Amino acid sequence: MNINLTLIGQIITFVIFVWFCMKYVWPPISGALAEREKKISEGLNAADRAREELERAKAEAEQILRETREEASHIVEQARSRSNKMVEEARENARAEGQRMIDNAHSEIEQELQSAKAALRAQVSSLAVRGAERILESSVDEKQHADLLDKLTAEL
């Protein structure tokens, strides 16, 4: 239990050990720890940033999708209305054309009728004139008369 040189020996040992620890043990380990801490915090930051980015991209994609969908439905709507209009127009055109053709046909028939009537009238009159001439030329006998009239009627 007596104090002796061990005390001095321990002091020297202590000084050497602390010096060694401070010089060769502490800096590499604490440096590595600090480095790792930095790396981990950087990693966490990067993860956070990536998550934010993802969120933003997702929102953007959704926005684009919504706009596209709107546009598509708009286009479809437009197409539908235009096709309706076209069909309507075509129908209208067809109806007008038909009407016109019918009208044309009517007027043609009318014309045809008029010209036929005129021709007939002309023929009747010429026949009448010819008949009258014949009657005047030949003696008027009943029999001949009747023949003539028959011919006339047949001709009519």
Add this chain to the structure above:
Amino acid sequence: MASGSYISHHLQNLVFGLSPEHGWSFAHTAEEAAAMGFWSINVDSMFWSILLGLVFLVLFRRVAKKADTGVPSGIQNVVEMAVEFASGIARDSFNGKNPLIAPLALTIFVWVLLMNSMEFLPMDLIPSIAGLLGIEHMKAVPTSDVNITFGLSISVFFLILFYSLKVKGIGGFAKELSFQPFNTPFLIPFNLVLELVNLIVKPVSLALRLFGNIFAGDVIFLLIAMLPFWIQWALGVPWAIFHLLIIPLQAFIFMMLTIVYLSQAHEHH
């Protein structure tokens, strides 16, 4: 008396020194060791102290050499935990910046812990092996030797004086000793006595606290070892479990108080 000699035999260091009768030799009895006086050395304490310190340094140095920022594993985890523990306490308890404090705290904690942990070995194991090798006395727990604990605490004391003088200057340090706790010129002698006692008590209490705890643990283990073998467990187990607490606690207290004392030494008033 058999039990008395058993205890005193186990509490006797292996002392090498200049004996008045035999010249340079190992002391065979406590009286011979005492007769050698200051110029002798406790070979066993020194051996175990240096060996355990080297265990600490070699282990930590090996991890330090291949320390990287990757995922740590195995012994690297333990070492990094110890380093983070020491640096955390140094950061929390030490006001100011000094690159010495954290490595100092780490060295003290791990070294004292290892030295205290020698107590976990069976009382008779190392002395028996030493006996087979022809060595008469062998105390395997360095911290149950006052020389070792005072060696640590006096080193800390020198650091306290060094940093007090460096940070405050001679005038500042003298002023601190003279004008506390009573800030009046009339009470300078009184203050001086109080503060010097306060200063001297730091290393003494530091050393004696560690020594007392570990030495007492040793003695109680020795007493338990003298019980009949079939009842030893009844006291041995609780005492060993208690020491699971005491051993790291004393290492922690030594480290913590060292940091606190050095922090006080760095404080300006």
